Amino acid sequence: MATDMKIDYVELPAADFDAVQRFYEHVFGWTFEDFGPEYRAFSDGRLDGGFYQSAKVSSSEQGAALVIFYADDLEAVEQAVKASGGAIVKPIFSFPGGRRFQFTDPHGNELAVWSHT
Numbered sequence: 001m002a003t004d005m006k007i008d009y010v011e012l013p014a015a016d017f018d019a020v021q022r023f024y025e026h027v028f029g030w031t032f033e034d035f036g037p038e039y040r041a042f043s044d045g046r047l048d049g050g051f052y053q054s055a056k057v058s059s060s061e062q063g064a065a066l067v068i069f070y071a072d073d074l075e076a077v078e079q080a081v082k083a084s085g086g087a088i089v090k091p092i093f094s095f096p097g098g099r100r101f102q103f104t105d106p107h108g109n110e111l112a113v114w115s116h117t
Contacts, residue, residue: 010047010067012109013054014040019085019106020051026084027077028069057108066102067111074099074115081113 014020017040024030024042033041041050058064071077074092081103082088089110090102100114 007047010049012049012051012058012067012107013056014051014107014109015053015055016107017051017053023084023086023106027080027086051107057104057110059108059110060102061110064110068100069111069113071113071115072117074101074113074117077113078103 021032030042030044038053060066085106086103088103092101098116100112102112104110
């Protein structure tokens with residue numbers, strides 16, 4: 001059930017749905033539903049979204065919004081990203097309120113993960 005005035009759905013580009021699905025299943029535990037060659041939906045249990053067929057990438061350098069995950073164990077998620085085919089573009093760094101790192105998924109979309117500690 002949607003909540004009024006709350007982010008409800010996120011879409012990202014991808015050229016290889018199988019590669020991004022394997023990555024997000026392994027690193028974040030997402031589930032997927034295939035809607036054919038142009039779209040694959042995902043759910044993390046709280047937020048739903050999807051990947052649409054495109055060679056373009058979502059990058060903060062190009063002005064795209066940066067999607068940021070929260071994790072209690074930042075180092076474990078960073079290792080899972082590396083082991084699953086992602087690339088670290090900004091290693092763990094401190095900022096007021098916590099620490100985070102930024103990565104690209106197998107398609108090249110840039111995202112981040114942060115933690116209080």
